[in-house]
Amino acid sequence: MATPFSPDRLVSILRAEGVKVVEYGSWRTHNRNHKGPFGPINGVMIHHTVSSGTDSSVSLCYDGYAELPGPLCHGVIAKDGTVYLISSGRTNHAGGGDEHVLDAVIAEQSLPATHEHEGSGGAVDGNMHFYGFECVNLGNGADPWPDAQLDAIERAAAAICRAYGWSSASVIGHKDWSDWKSDPRGFSMTTMRERIARRLGTDPGRPVPQPTYEPFPGVDFFRSYPQSPIVTAMGRRLVAEGCSAYREGPDPQWTGADVQSYAKWQRKIGYSGGAADGWPGRKSWDALKVPRS
Template sequence: MATPLTAAQMYAALLAEGVNIVARPGWETHNRNHKGAWGPVHGIVIHHTAGVGSGLADYCSRGSSDLPGPVCHGFAAKDARTHLIGHGRTNHAGSGSAAILDRVIAESGGPFRPGPDEVDGNSRMYGLEIENRGDGRDPYPAAQYDQAVRWAAAICRAHGWTAQSVIGHGEWTRRKVDPSFPMDQFRRDVAARLNSSPAPKPPTPPKPSPSVLEPFPGATFFRVGRRSQIITEMGRRLVAEGCGRYKSGPGPEWTEADRQSYAAFQRKLGYSGADADGYPGPTSWAKLRIPKT
């Protein structure tokens, strides 16, 4: 049992453990504390995303209508970068077994056989999402897996916990099966890191730089045959917004699928008729927030 780490303490602990951090703007105050308690904390829950793609970090931050974000504290991407998503109460664990919580608190180890859902895990556990389809065939790149181990070890080290404070979502509740790798081995890997010396004391964490966005390239830019990385990045953001209408891609060439996807985004913003024709305008473009290429 412990008081939750502050955002600054978490950042410093992860940096010292060698986590390759991507600090999303505003992560320090992005939470659901208005929905319930955050803390005392007892352990860590490991998840897989059940999908892959460039928009998953955005999804983890935003969530969905039936599961509002943030849906985790950290997101370990396949490119071996770990995004800081939120700090405080997040929608990751849901309810779980009181018996499992007792084992985590006691650090008594497994077997972790969850019983009825009785306890609010969102108030008591940190959560890490790992990018993976979770089908048993999608691999976890070694560098990505190492980032997940370091993330869990950093929080355990900061709280003085052992690796027995780390469980999988499928060990917390009968409703889930993730992650799709053996948690006993993951705990052994976390324990091995905890038995090693941490990295030297980190420098003062830098403040996240503001996002640099792609300016509107003009209405005449979006025509059949146009090729540009800007179009690819636009498509990725449309997919992240749930508006993708692509059978493959998105790619760098403007196509009918791009127009249909953008029209879906315009309708999402409340436009209709000629204002939702699928051709970007400066107002909707600014709201799509496309990273500078």
């Protein structure tokens, strides 16, 4: 059972992990503690804001709106990697979720599928149990996630896990918690947990060697028909492997030509039938060895 950090302690552990921190407004006393307890703390939850622009996103998360009063998280992670602290107490970020997910987080085990959401009879109050970080992103699967922002997510979550003695299994996405949520969308939480696990094996603040190849960005990334340099890099590898179905390109926009080309790659490495449908999975992606973009 973990008690919440004091404001000073929260700032300290984030900066020790190499996070660029901005203390925003009256964040030390800005909270929803009058609506219920904050703690025991069991994990860290990652969200996207469904907004653009740093100033407006931070302001929105600080103040909230009529239907959902602020603060809406503990920290807002901007695209440049800056973390704006807006609360150190209870916030309106997690809402109701699945008790079985909470049990798995506490036990630091693999997550079950969630079947609960805000307002359902079995929902658990996530605002009590999780630190929450809102990341500036439109959440449409096409808005990019810059390396600096992903690095800050990794560092912020690792800082809290390190301070409590947790593993990366204590970090979840909102979509892992509540079955009607899709955030964060555009990167893989599985890959993010792998990054956090690597960082937790190092000293705070020390750079972590990045993999030579592009980590699998997740099934949702491709299903959103993204426009991304990752798609170009993938296409070039498919061409190099003799698996091209391109008439032009490859280019950053995911299209049917990418699906057809990737299906050729899947068949080349032994997949058949429905397993060679042209949609990347982790094993076939790792085998392709797409260079980091």
